[in-house]
Structure formats: structure tokens, C-alpha cells
Amino acid sequence: MPTLLHSPRYSDDSIKLRRAAIVLGWDVLRLASWRCPEAFEPEEPVLFAEPLFNTAVAEQLGLAVIEPPEDxxxxxxREYVGREVRLMTAAEARTLAGPMFLKPPNQKTFPAKVYASGSELPEMPDDDPVLASEPxxxxxxxxxxxxxxxxxxxxxxxxxxxxxxxxxxxxxxxxxxxxxxxxxxxxxxxxxxxxxxxxxxxxxxxxxxxxxxxxxxVASGSGLYGCDPRDVLEVLRAATVVNSSL
Structure with missing residues (x-):
């Protein structure tokens, strides 16, 4: 049986998913911290929470969160993108003339927005990845x-x-x-x-x-908006994998 795991932080989406999971007969657990209970071995853990929490808990359970590749x-x-998009380092992005839309590929390490130029990027390691596209x-x-x-x-x-x-x-x-x-x-x-x-x-x-x-x-950390939570749960079941299968 699946066990839906939430972080201590309540959100409207986590509440919707909890209710849907209970209707489907799932177990549901909202962890009190970023540490799993001792000897906690759920049959089929399903994560939905903030990305850093999901990563930490997945590692404790021998799992890995599935992420789209940075590129x-x-x-x-091009037919699916409709604009020019480039992946580069932060050091390279800082040399760009603007305006330019800049965002982190996966983790929200800096605000995704249109910058007047790359020099306006906030402080970060030079080798951090940055996606750059025309506004x-x-x-x-x-x-x-x-x-x-x-x-x-x-x-x-x-x-x-x-x-x-x-x-x-x-x-x-x-x-x-x-x-x-x-x-x-x-x-x-x-x-x-x-x-x-x-x-x-x-x-x-x-x-x-x-x-x-x-x-x-990443599915396990994305907001639902108007999506049916029951259907979202089916996607979340495939959003983590055993580490050895990566």
C-alpha cells in the first residue's frame, strides 16, 4: 500500500493530496521533522513536499527523487520551445547583455525573471548552471x-x-x-x-x-493549481526510484 509523506509545513496542496490519498485507502504521514521515524520502512513511500525535504527523506529511505535533466x-x-534557450554557467551568464530571462534549471537558487543584463544575477558560485533565453x-x-x-x-x-x-x-x-x-x-x-x-x-x-x-x-514538489489530486497521486507514485535503479 502506498504511504504519502508530507513535510511539517502545511500547504493547501498537501491537504488536498492527503484527503485524496485517504479516500483511495492510502496511508498518510506528515513527518514532524526532516528525519524519518526509527525503523520506518513504508512499503511504497510517495513524497510530496518542498524539494530539499524530498531529497533528504528520499535518501533516508534509499530512494532518489526523479528530476528532469538540467538541459x-x-x-x-526547436518546434517545442519557440525561442532560443541556452544552458551556461553563472560566470558565463554574467557576461550577457540584456534584457535576458535567466533562471536556475531545477533548484530555485535565484529568482527566475528578466534581468536587464547578466551582471544583475545575485551572488552564486561561478559554476552554478543557468538557463538563459530571450524574453x-x-x-x-x-x-x-x-x-x-x-x-x-x-x-x-x-x-x-x-x-x-x-x-x-x-x-x-x-x-x-x-x-x-x-x-x-x-x-x-x-x-x-x-x-x-x-x-x-x-x-x-x-x-x-x-x-x-x-x-x-520535479513532480514531487510542483503545485497542483486546479489538477485533480487523485490523478496527481498516480504521477507521484512514479516520482521516486530506488537508488540502485538510477
Whole structure:
């Protein structure tokens, strides 16, 4: 039986997943610290929490959290990206003229945003990885929880420069949702694209360009937005692996 593990930090998403897991008959445990209880050996641990917590707990359980490779966006065929994206070191990024959109590939080690120039990057080791791309305007963005190259759950999250939500309702712009979903389905069926067993794909529509992938994220630390938590749980089950299988 799966055991859903949460960190001590409460969030709306962790509460939604906890309720869904209980309905499905899973065990659920919110750890009191970053240390697992003594002799704790769950049959099938499933993690959902902050990335650093997930990494620490996974190591204690002999697991590894599955992450998209740092060069995921760079390695995609241009038809899925819609803009130039480069992976470089922080030292190289600091030499870039701007404006330039800069972000860390996986860990949130510095703010992802448009910088007037690379010299504005915050202090970090010179060899830290940085993704650099031309600034674009996203008309809409959507989140897709993917397992074994199939979308299990999706939701809008950004529309016309703001969170795609009014009250408790997530707003779907049907045309942009359909074109984005078509792009994602093509990518998932494309044998040129290597994918981990579980990940979150953010994709949307670039103004004046069309549908494109925003980024790939770790499933076990990504927000749900309007995704059905029951479907997300199925993706989370594949989001960690035994260390020896890496």
C-alpha cells in the first residue's frame, strides 16, 4: 500500500493530496521533522513536499527523487520551445547583455525573471548552471502532470499576465488550451524526446509565436493549481526510484 509523506509545513496542496490519498485507502504521514521515524520502512513511500525535504527523506529511505535533466529545454527540438534557450554557467551568464530571462534549471537558487543584463544575477558560485533565453510574453500557461509519457492531470495557471483563477474557479481559455495540449501530446509521442518516468511539464502560448514548452519540473514538489489530486497521486507514485535503479 502506498504511504504519502508530507513535510511539517502545511500547504493547501498537501491537504488536498492527503484527503485524496485517504479516500483511495492510502496511508498518510506528515513527518514532524526532516528525519524519518526509527525503523520506518513504508512499503511504497510517495513524497510530496518542498524539494530539499524530498531529497533528504528520499535518501533516508534509499530512494532518489526523479528530476528532469538540467538541459531538458536546451535538448528539445526547436518546434517545442519557440525561442532560443541556452544552458551556461553563472560566470558565463554574467557576461550577457540584456534584457535576458535567466533562471536556475531545477533548484530555485535565484529568482527566475528578466534581468536587464547578466551582471544583475545575485551572488552564486561561478559554476552554478543557468538557463538563459530571450524574453517572451506568455498569453497563457498550463501545467501537465505526466507519467510514462501520458498526461494524467492538467490545469491552467496563467492567463493574460495574471493567475488564471477567479474565486475557486480556474479559467480555461479553450483555444489556447487545445493548441497547448496538442503540442504536449506531440512531444510525449516524439521518440526524439527523452523523458523521465514522472515529471511536470509547463507549456503555454507565446504571444505572436504559438504554443511552446515553458519548463519541466520535479513532480514531487510542483503545485497542483486546479489538477485533480487523485490523478496527481498516480504521477507521484512514479516520482521516486530506488537508488540502485538510477
Amino acid at each position: 531538458f529545454l536546451v535538448g528539445l527540438p 517572451v510574453e506568455w498569453a497563457a500557461e498550463f501545467r501537465f502532470f505526466v507519467r510514462d509519457r501520458r498526461v494524467h492531470a492538467w490545469s491552467p495557471y496563467w492567463l493574460d499576465g495574471a493567475l488564471a483563477r477567479v474565486g475557486d474557479e480556474w479559467i480555461v481559455e479553450p483555444v489556447m488550451a487545445a493548441t497547448t495540449r496538442c503540442l504536449v501530446d506531440r512531444l510525449l509521442a516524439d521518440p526524439r524526446v527523452d523523458l523521465p518516468p514522472a515529471l511536470v511539464l509547463d507549456a503555454g502560448v507565446i504571444g505572436g509565436v504559438g504554443p511552446a514548452v515553458v519548463e519541466a519540473n
